Amino acid sequence: MAGSQTNWGVLLDLSGPGPKHEQLARALRRAIRGLDDGVSVPPSRQLAADLGCSRWVVTQAYAQLVAEGYLDGRAGSATRVRRVGDAVTAKPPARPAPPRYDLAPGLPDLRHFPRQRWADAVRGVLATVPHTDFGLPDRDGHPRLRKTLAGYLRRVRGAETDDVVICGGVTDGVTRVCRALQANGVTRLAVEDPGWTRLRRAAAATGMAIDPVPVDDEGVDVGRIPRGTRAVLVTPAHQFPTGSVLSPRRRADLLAWAREVDGLILEDDYDAEFRYDRRPVGTVQGTDPGRVALFGSVSKTLSPALGLGWVSLPPQWTLPGHAPPVVDQLALAGFVDSGGYDRHLRAARLRYRARRDRLVEALGPGRLSGVAAGLHLLLHLDRDAAEVTKRARAKGVKVADLDDYREAPGEPALVLGYGNLADNAVGAAVRLLREAAG
Numbered sequence: 001m002a003g004s005q006t007n008w009g010v011l012l013d014l015s016g017p018g019p020k021h022e023q024l025a026r027a028l029r030r031a032i033r034g035l036d037d038g039v040s041v042p043p044s045r046q047l048a049a050d051l052g053c054s055r056w057v058v059t060q061a062y063a064q065l066v067a068e069g070y071l072d073g074r075a076g077s078a079t080r081v082r083r084v085g086d087a088v089t090a091k092p093p094a095r096p097a098p099p100r101y102d103l104a105p106g107l108p109d110l111r112h113f114p115r116q117r118w119a120d121a122v123r124g125v126l127a128t129v130p131h132t133d134f135g136l137p138d139r140d141g142h143p144r145l146r147k148t149l150a151g152y153l154r155r156v157r158g159a160e161t162d163d164v165v166i167c168g169g170v171t172d173g174v175t176r177v178c179r180a181l182q183a184n185g186v187t188r189l190a191v192e193d194p195g196w197t198r199l200r201r202a203a204a205a206t207g208m209a210i211d212p213v214p215v216d217d218e219g220v221d222v223g224r225i226p227r228g229t230r231a232v233l234v235t236p237a238h239q240f241p242t243g244s245v246l247s248p249r250r251r252a253d254l255l256a257w258a259r260e261v262d263g264l265i266l267e268d269d270y271d272a273e274f275r276y277d278r279r280p281v282g283t284v285q286g287t288d289p290g291r292v293a294l295f296g297s298v299s300k301t302l303s304p305a306l307g308l309g310w311v312s313l314p315p316q317w318t319l320p321g322h323a324p325p326v327v328d329q330l331a332l333a334g335f336v337d338s339g340g341y342d343r344h345l346r347a348a349r350l351r352y353r354a355r356r357d358r359l360v361e362a363l364g365p366g367r368l369s370g371v372a373a374g375l376h377l378l379l380h381l382d383r384d385a386a387e388v389t390k391r392a393r394a395k396g397v398k399v400a401d402l403d404d405y406r407e408a409p410g411e412p413a414l415v416l417g418y419g420n421l422a423d424n425a426v427g428a429a430v431r432l433l434r435e436a437a438g
């Protein structure tokens with residue numbers, strides 16, 4: 001819009017609350033959003049005459065908009081619209097184009113979210129829930145879901161629990177337990193290195209001091225948890241991202257450590273549902289429920305967008321915070337109770353296993369590890385993984401560098417997630433990845 005053609009009297013609608021100069025400032029802000037950078041606004045005397053108000057009203061409004069960065073007012077020249085640096089009209093920074101093939105770990109198969117059965121579960125809740133459930137919700141979660149999940153964890157994960165707290169996922173649960181730990185004087189948290197960076201950061205954001213502890217083929221090296229640390233966050237069923245399983249020897253060491261230091265084990269029961277070539281291992285919590293907080297969520301089984309998870313806590317612990325929306329909680333309870341969740345997991349397991357086989361075959365002679373379970377594997381490289389990651393990204397393939405998950409760089413490897421990779425994309429993605437690594 002050119003300045004000389006701008007009909008300011010028509011453009012400016014002086015209405016709404018507040019004194020005249022505030023009404024004018026508001027109207028000018030709205031008008032400026034449709035103008036080009038550098039367009040001059042009328043001299044204050046002229047605009048005051050057009051609007052039938054005092055010149056003071058106009059100068060006040062202009063001064064306000066200069067202060068906010070909408071107008072550029074230099075002595076001796078016209079006051080002009082300024083788009084550069086304007087916090088309101090500035091465009092957000094451009095997002096990088098989504099990759100053609102996304103092999104970053106973290107997502108389940110979003111194409112197979114059970115839309116129909118989830119919709120049935122939500123409809124079932126709304127049709128049958130007593131009106132009292134629309135009242136103030138229970139902070140620890142709806143009793144029905146708590147009971148359902150406790151039963152599920154006993155049956156499927158060998159957990160020793162008859163109550164759980166409902167939370168927004170593992171990250172939310174760990175954050176809340178960290179706050180409870182600090183309220184009890186525990187301010188250090190040992191974490192696996194490598195480990196899931198997001199969880200480590202979430203714990204650090206609560207004020208916990210973080211102690212990285214090395215991981216090997218047997219899982220976390222318990223003997224290297226620093227003295228004075230009384231809480232440890234582990235992924236015993238499927239270590240993220242190495243894929244190792246905590247060995248029986250290390251399980252015993254871990255529990256002995258917790259008893260000795262009067263500590264708490266935070267067990268992230270990660271990817272426990274997806275195990276292909278070996279028998280599932282039960283939870284550490286099932287062996288000593290008084291020493292373990294057990295975390296799980298539907299983020300890798302259904303979708304992280306649902307924001308539904310659980311924590312089974314030793315009896316003396318209570319958690320700050322609130323449970324997610326009640327209708328969603330009850331939908332999950334209905335989904336589990338009807339057998340829908342089990343059916344979904346059985347089908348997903350078969351699908352992921354077939355996709356894993358396809359990926360392993362396509363990767364051919366590459367040195368792999370962590371293939372027996374979960375939704376990702378490691379591809380070991382004999383060249384710089386950061387460079388390969390960058391080159392793969394330029395070819396439209398997103399992969400993660402193992403170094404992104406550890407404190408200090410180590411042997412080069414890529415973390416390849418296949419949870420959300422379309423089956424018919426495996427071949428093309430691996431071809432491009434090979435070119436990037438070649």
Ligand SMILES: Cc1ncc(COP(=O)(O)O)c(C=O)c1O
Pocket residue numbers: 105106107168169170171172196235240268270296297298299300304309
């Ligand atoms: C190691 C690990 N734990 C837990 C989760 C699930 O976290 P949340 O429930 O907060 O989505 C993930 C998701 O990728 C993960 O990688």
